[in-house]
Amino acid sequence: xAFFKSxxxxxxxxxxxxxxxxxxxxxxMLLGRRLDxxxxxxxxxxxxxxxxxxxxxxxxxxxxREQFRAGKIESGDQVLEFIKTDLKNLWPPADRELRTAAPxxxxxxxxxxxxxxxxxxxxxxxLCWLLRSQGRTVLLGACDTFRAGAVRQLEIWSERLxxxxxKGQQGGDPAAVAFDAxxxxxxxxxxxxxxDTAGRLHxxxxxxxxxxxxxxxxNRQIPGGPHEVLLVLDATSGQSALRQAEEFSKSAGVTGIxxxxxxxxxxxxxxxxxxxxxxxxxxxxxxxxxxxxIETFEPAAFVDALFSA
Amino acid sequence: xxxxLTDTFNGLFKKLSGQSAISxxxxxxxxxxxxxxxxxxxxxxxxxxxxxxxVKQDALGRQVTKSLKPAQEMIGIVHERxxxxxxxxxxxxxxxxxxxxxxxVASSVxxxxxxxxxxxxxxxxxxxxxxxxxxxxxxxxxxxxxxxYLKKRGRSVMLAAADLQRPAAVEQLxxxxxxxxxxxxxxxxxxxYSEPDKVAAYGKAVGVAVGVCQRALAAAQxxxxxxxxxDTAGRLHxxxxxxxxxxxxxxxxxxxxVYLVVDSMTGQDAVNSAKAFHEKLEIDxxxxxxxxxxxxxxxxxxxxxxxxAPIKFVGIGEKLDALEEFHAERVAGRILGMGxxxxxxxxxxEQVSLEDAEKLQQKMAKGEMTMDDFLSQMRTLRKMGPLxxxxxxxxxxxxxxxxxxxxxxxxxxxxxxxxxxxxxxxxSPSMIDTPRRRRIAAGSGTQPNDVGQLVKQFxxxxxxxxxxASMTTSGKxxxxxxxxxxxxxxxxxxxxxRGSTHSSSVKDRFKKRKR
Numbered sequence: 001x002a003f004f005k006s007x008x009x010x011x012x013x014x015x016x017x018x019x020x021x022x023x024x025x026x027x028x029m030l031l032g033r034r035l036d037x038x039x040x041x042x043x044x045x046x047x048x049x050x051x052x053x054x055x056x057x058x059x060x061x062x063x064x065r066e067q068f069r070a071g072k073i074e075s076g077d078q079v080l081e082f083i084k085t086d087l088k089n090l091w092p093p094a095d096r097e098l099r100t101a102a103p104x105x106x107x108x109x110x111x112x113x114x115x116x117x118x119x120x121x122x123x124x125x126x127l128c129w130l131l132r133s134q135g136r137t138v139l140l141g142a143c144d145t146f147r148a149g150a151v152r153q154l155e156i157w158s159e160r161l162x163x164x165x166x167k168g169q170q171g172g173d174p175a176a177v178a179f180d181a182x183x184x185x186x187x188x189x190x191x192x193x194x195x196d197t198a199g200r201l202h203x204x205x206x207x208x209x210x211x212x213x214x215x216x217x218x219n220r221q222i223p224g225g226p227h228e229v230l231l232v233l234d235a236t237s238g239q240s241a242l243r244q245a246e247e248f249s250k251s252a253g254v255t256g257i258x259x260x261x262x263x264x265x266x267x268x269x270x271x272x273x274x275x276x277x278x279x280x281x282x283x284x285x286x287x288x289x290x291x292x293x294i295e296t297f298e299p300a301a302f303v304d305a306l307f308s309a
Numbered sequence: 310x311x312x313x314l315t316d317t318f319n320g321l322f323k324k325l326s327g328q329s330a331i332s333x334x335x336x337x338x339x340x341x342x343x344x345x346x347x348x349x350x351x352x353x354x355x356x357x358x359x360x361x362x363x364v365k366q367d368a369l370g371r372q373v374t375k376s377l378k379p380a381q382e383m384i385g386i387v388h389e390r391x392x393x394x395x396x397x398x399x400x401x402x403x404x405x406x407x408x409x410x411x412x413x414v415a416s417s418v419x420x421x422x423x424x425x426x427x428x429x430x431x432x433x434x435x436x437x438x439x440x441x442x443x444x445x446x447x448x449x450x451x452x453x454x455x456x457x458y459l460k461k462r463g464r465s466v467m468l469a470a471a472d473l474q475r476p477a478a479v480e481q482l483x484x485x486x487x488x489x490x491x492x493x494x495x496x497x498x499x500x501x502y503s504e505p506d507k508v509a510a511y512g513k514a515v516g517v518a519v520g521v522c523q524r525a526l527a528a529a530q531x532x533x534x535x536x537x538x539x540d541t542a543g544r545l546h547x548x549x550x551x552x553x554x555x556x557x558x559x560x561x562x563x564x565x566x567v568y569l570v571v572d573s574m575t576g577q578d579a580v581n582s583a584k585a586f587h588e589k590l591e592i593d594x595x596x597x598x599x600x601x602x603x604x605x606x607x608x609x610x611x612x613x614x615x616x617x618a619p620i621k622f623v624g625i626g627e628k629l630d631a632l633e634e635f636h637a638e639r640v641a642g643r644i645l646g647m648g649x650x651x652x653x654x655x656x657x658x659e660q661v662s663l664e665d666a667e668k669l670q671q672k673m674a675k676g677e678m679t680m681d682d683f684l685s686q687m688r689t690l691r692k693m694g695p696l697x698x699x700x701x702x703x704x705x706x707x708x709x710x711x712x713x714x715x716x717x718x719x720x721x722x723x724x725x726x727x728x729x730x731x732x733x734x735x736x737s738p739s740m741i742d743t744p745r746r747r748r749i750a751a752g753s754g755t756q757p758n759d760v761g762q763l764v765k766q767f768x769x770x771x772x773x774x775x776x777x778a779s780m781t782t783s784g785k786x787x788x789x790x791x792x793x794x795x796x797x798x799x800x801x802x803x804x805x806x807r808g809s810t811h812s813s814s815v816k817d818r819f820k821k822r823k824r
Contacts, residue, residue, distance in 0.1 A: 045354055048348055048354050048577070049353075049354050049577045050577070051351075051576040051577050051578070053349075054345055054348050054349050115574065115599065115602070116445070116447065116599060117444070117445030117446060117447055117572060117598075117599075118445055119444065119445055121476075146627075147481070148480070148481045148483075148484035148485050148488070149477040149478065149480040149481025149482075149484060150477070150481075152476070152477035152480050152481075153475070153476045153477035153478075153481075155477075156476035156477055157476060160510075201599060201601060201602045202602070203601065203602055234445060234572070234574075234575075236443065236572070236575050236576060236578045236579070236582070237572075237574050237575060237576055238351030238574060238575055238576025238577065238579075238607065238608070239349055239350070239351050239576065240351070240574040240602060241574070241576075261443075261444065261445075263545065264443070264545045264546070264547065264578070264582070265546070265547060265578055265581045265582065266576070266578035266581075269576075270576060
């Protein structure tokens with residue numbers, strides 16, 4: 001129980017800003033008011049400002065307007081309920097679990113990807129901490145051979161967290177590091193292998209092909225892998241994240257989103273747009289700078305925390 | 310960047326130009342589409358609404374509806390307001406430009422608006438620049454790019470590592486500083502200052518950076534460097550403690566320029582963080598990073614509007630020389646699909662001297678261009694940046710090139726072919742017969758066909774350029790058209806290669822447009 005308590009309090013802490021900026025606004029804007037066209041366009045503006053995207057906003061507004069004209073929705077309270085239910089239903093529980101290798105089938109491989117500067121390495125430290133606290137053994141593979149200092153950054157985390165790291169030459173072939181890491185993971189019999197990759201813009205074809213190659217190398221070494229390809233998204237990012245999700249899915253078959261930097265004023269609303277367009281689920285959220293600042297994504301808690309203040 | 314916006318504007322203007330008369334309703338409908346496009350590009354809602362309102366007012370005020378060429382008039386208004394939004398001086402765009410987008414006009418118009426250098430030089434030095442921003446916005450990389458920019462202009466730089474929080478941030482800056490110092494062009498030195506023993510875990514070393522910055526300044530003065538760049542740790546704008554640290558650095562070191570580094574993929578929240586940083590630090594300029602990402606970049610439009618601080622630079626690639634000065638008029642032109650010829654010319658001027666260019670022109674006029682000239686030309690071109698980026702600067706080409714992938718590797722192949730030729734073959738490619746073709750193909754890892762194609766294309770170009778030198782302008786245009794439609798070989802295309810369908814689609818679409 002204590003664990004759950006800490007989860008909820010942390011989630012709330014992380015989401016406080018989110019609530020304050022947009023959603024408290026949304027709440028105080030809606031509660032106790034009669035619905036009219038003026039309120040609907042206010043609502044539209046608020047939704048747009050939360051990065052949920054033009055399409056999703058249009059979808060929500062259209063159905064609210066329809067129900068308003070049909071006399072089904074009359075008050076702001078009902079609108080709030082409607083939005084909450086709609087958003088919660090977006091993420092059914094089934095697809096939020098971390099995928100693992102079949103028992104006895106060797107290590108589970110998690111590949112972390114994303115554009116530059118979204119927080120991949122820090123998110124790996126968090127994931128590593130979470131898995132270790134669940135009693136699983138972890139090995140890290142430093143496949144970001146491009147950015148200066150990236151390997152060292154991961155190395156420092158591995159020292160702090162007390163896990164092993166497989167690394168290669170700066171400027172070397174990341175697929176080769178992935179190969180070595182897979183071999184080491186098998187030989188040492190670890191539960192989970194987490195691979196860090198270099199940040200790359202989804203518009204750079206050659207780098208996206210390199211990512212496909214890494215996936216292929218992993219798959220040949222460990223059949224079924226990578227079991228989980230997590231796209232790390234910056235909560236501050238706008239509609240570009242939608243394209244990121246689409247492009248990374250094409251190259252690496254993204255299985256889930258790690259939503260990082262939720263402790264800022266940003267709303268991370270773009271995951272709603274992504275879910276609407278691509279069906280990629282959110283699996284984890286990052287809510288701070290230390291490795292413990294990770295939570296599994298709980299849509300009910302997410303949306304409730306969003307609207308509870 | 311901005312591709313979708315460009316598409317929307319292009320579609321709109323096309324729609325409007327099809328109408329002989331435009332009603333107020335047409336304008337309103339058009340602005341609705343613009344609004345959606347801007348929102349999808351992550352421009353802040355308030356900024357979008359302001360922008361649309363102003364354009365609408367202008368349009369009605371200038372009685373666009375009664376104008377003879379309403380679409381052109383609208384482009385003019387939108388261009389003006391975009392320039393304003395992006396932080397440039399509003400100016401009138403000649404109608405000729407809006408209609409034709411002709412190169413000569415474009416360059417003369419844009420070249421008129423030159424301003425002071427983006428980074429002022431303070432005397433006595435060093436000029437102090439402080440970088441700040443959220444985590445992951447790209448501060449450290451941008452520090453390296455700025456150092457490269459200054460080095461190229463003969464200004465010595467010291468990079469100071471004041472990010473004591475992120476693991477390995479100091480090492481990263483050190484590596485970057487060394488790379489710039491050894492690998493990038495320019496006569497000046499790039500120094501590095503750090504105090505590795507002061508590094509601590511996140512939130513543990515708050516305030517220490519102030520001392521580091523002061524000592525970095527002392528070191529910079531001792532060594533007499535021209536510019537000192539302080540790389541600070543990424544921080545959330547709502548972390549009072551860390552923001553306080555930056556305020557202290559500002560107070561004790563008194564940087565001449567404070568730059569906020571902003572990720573161009575940021576959403577609506579860009580405004581919140583920019584505002585917070587500006588309130589605490591009074592930023593002097595904004596640097597937009599990851600500008601090469603894709604269609605968006607609405608943050609560019611919002612941040613200027615909210616802070617009033619100009620956008621100084623944009624980061625356009627992974628390499629350390631991928632930093633460009635930001636020019637509002639030019640970017641507005643790019644958004645409206647008018648290309649950016651001035652930037653293209655500047656890029657060319659950085660690589661080619663006037664003398665060389667004249668020499669080559671004379672050779673071409675006589676039809677004496679050799680494969681060696683071709684090779685050196687191609688290498689110069691490639692130094693200017695990825696081909697796709699360059700082509701995007703040409704009026705009208707940007708939107709055409711959107712879905713086309715130009716693989717610069719195909720150019721590698723062309724280079725390999727030329728390099729596998731003997732000196733004699735390069736001078737007179739016509740001597741290349743079947744056995745020679747085979748040898749060259751084997752030497753360059755290509756097929757004999759590829760070699761044949763390159764030679765044929767080369768000869769066609771040589772012949773045409775000789776003819777064109779003696780033609781009038783209209784004759785030249787005609788010749789260009791012939792070159793496009795009736796080339797001797799249906800596969801005429803320097804980028805064509807085996808197994809690639811990309812390049813043929815450029816040609817096809819180009820043809821369609823011509824009809």
